[in-house]
Amino acid sequence: MTRQFQVLRGWWHWAQDLRLAALERQIRQDPTNLRRRRLAASLYCRKAEEACDMGESSELEKANVHLKAILSASEDARFLHQTLTSVLGPRLFYRLPKLAARYMRKIALSAECLEEFSSRSEFEERATPYHLANALLILKAAGEVEAAAELFEEAQELRWQSHRPITWQSLQQTPAVHIKGLAHQPFWNPKPPLATVLQENHHAIKQELAELRQKRCERASQVLAAYPNLVEQSGVWDMLQLYSGRQWNEDACALLPFTASLLRQFLPSADVPYIHYNTEEVVVFLLTPGTRVRLHNGGSNVPINLSLGLEGCSGSKCEVAGEVCAFEDGKVIAFDDGSDHRVWHDGSQERWVLTVRILHPDLAKSPKRPSERRSSMNFL
Incomplete structure (x- = not known):
């Protein structure tokens, strides 16, 4: 690393610190401004990433404060999704798994996502199980087994127009698209031809x-x-x-x-x-x-x-x-x-x-014809 690069990098960090200090003052004056909170959280997360400090660092904790405030205050599923993907992103999902899962759960249970249970069949990707499936994967991969089990039970009990649309039977098989009735074997023996x-x-x-x-x-x-x-x-x-x-x-x-x-x-x-x-x-x-x-x-x-x-x-x-x-x-x-x-x-x-x-052999024996596949409200 050259001396010139070190100087430029130092100036850049100094400018970022000044920007964050100004943002924090503005947020204290108006705590309801969620866009400013999102920007501040994003800058803190980037600082943590650059420092290669992906644990429970002070920078991540500062970001966490703003992200929790956004989650508590906003009912806008699209805004929450943009915050989740642009601020945390896949790299930080596994460092803040419970927070990421809470975002995904709130998005999944929004009216906009739930409505897809009426407009799409079990053969199509629907937003609510899509987001719940991602939340479960992050929790399980991070070792948050108890939190994953609680969310799994909530998903099983979810009702939409008098029926239970999420048909997961096992905590270890929770894909976004789950066709009810297909035989489940982790490893297949005998193997397909x-x-x-x-x-x-x-x-x-x-x-x-x-x-x-x-x-x-x-x-x-x-x-x-x-x-x-x-x-x-x-x-x-x-x-x-x-x-x-x-x-x-x-x-x-x-x-x-x-x-x-x-x-x-x-x-x-x-x-x-x-x-x-x-x-x-x-x-x-x-x-x-x-x-x-x-x-x-x-x-x-x-x-x-x-x-x-x-x-x-x-x-x-x-x-x-x-x-x-x-x-x-x-x-x-x-x-x-x-x-x-x-x-x-x-x-x-x-x-x-x-x-x-x-x-899957069960579908191969008796194919069902779903409607034309369309993108769901996964906002991606």
Whole structure:
């Protein structure tokens, strides 16, 4: 860090401190000005992030005071959502989990969100379960089990026009879209038939991947960070998507032509309901040594994940609804994508897995046709 940069950074911090001091004076004069409170909270959070102090710091505590005041005073669901996403954001959700969950709960129970129980079917993403599902995930991932259990019970008891629209049966399976009546198994045994096909072609898929890994420039444009907000601290969780949202990514398929050709025989399924964008997918995942992925779920209880270990799986494990299973090269783990799951890798080599998401067997046997999927009032 150069001397000039240090001086400029010092001046910038000084200017921010002056700005915050002025804001605090204005807030004391008019405590009801929620926009000023939001700006002050945002500046405090950014200071905490820059200092790499993400614990219970004085800066976060100052932000917390304003965020609690906003939550108590505002009934505007959109304003609350903007505050939640712009001030806290995914990085701080897990440091202030109870506060984040309280915001999400209040948004979920707003009239604007509840109305979607009348306008949308169980096959569509509806705002109230969407926000409650996110609140539950944050609480569970942060270890706030008691708070999560209380919110889960409240969601189960929620009534809308004389019925209970949220059909979750287990605290460990609370996706935003939950189709009632689908069999629930954390790990699927016996595995769906496609698992055998994947295992029988492991060597060819692995060889194709090895050739691709030698062509770093060619694959670089197609590789994306999987879900960076779910990665704990440092680590890499990248993905190469071959199929998603009912479309094959032809550029990605050209990098793995054998794998794509093999799976085009099975996807898309004929006459299946479009439940969620990831009802059916084909993705290659990379996990580097030491990486830990937070507890999460796939957004609905419709997909079953078939994860074929390609290479480097020693030391890598997956926990689904409290049950743990180790990845193995050449073997498929079949698990419920709608259940809470997390992954970690304590091995010494890069771990590569091919994941194929398929339709839940119960729906595949008896497809139901939902209405056209639309965006819900999740404000995103």
